[in-house]
Amino acid sequence: MAKQRPDLSVPTDLIDAFKPSAIQDSAQQIWQAGLGAFAKAQAEGSKAFEALVKEGTQLQLKTQAAAEAQILEATNKMTSMASGLSAQATGQWDKLETIFEDRVAKALSKLGMPSSQDLAELSARVDALTAALEARSASEGATAKPAPTPTTKAAPGKAASVKARSRS
Helix, strand or coil: CCCCCCCCCCCHHHHHHCCHHHHHHHHHHHHHHHHHHHHHHHHHHHHHHHHHHHHHHHHHHHHHHHHHHHHHHHHHHHHHHHHHHHHHHHHHHHHHHHHHHHHHHHHHHHCCCCCHHHHHHHHHHHHHHHHHHHHHHHHHCCCCCCCCCCCCCCCHHHHHHHHHHHHC
16 A cells, blocks of 8 residues: 655645735734834823822822821820830839938938927927916016027037926
């Protein structure tokens, strides 16, 4: 049996497609299609660009609003935290001040310095004694000497004798 040869004949429409005039017509159509696509892209491109700008503006406004909200929230949180820390620090300063006052009072007490309460009691006692002396002077008549004023100092020996008299 003899082998059949394959049909190597080229169809005529394919041969017509490769003729120089057909190739030139095809290239002309491709060129015109490209120019048309370019013109269309140019016309629609400006519209698309404007649409993108509009969307970008809207997105920017939304983003700015969200950022401002976040900043406001963060500011409020920081303000409340600062207030809390300030109150806590004030409490600590008050405690420190109280401790300092107590230690100073103890040190002054150890040195024999009178406290403000001691001075107030002493002042009240002097006022009471002055009033009693004035009342006694008034009842005896004006013959007694007036009591020394608290601003004058007595000699150390006289102060001891005044204390002894006032106790008796």
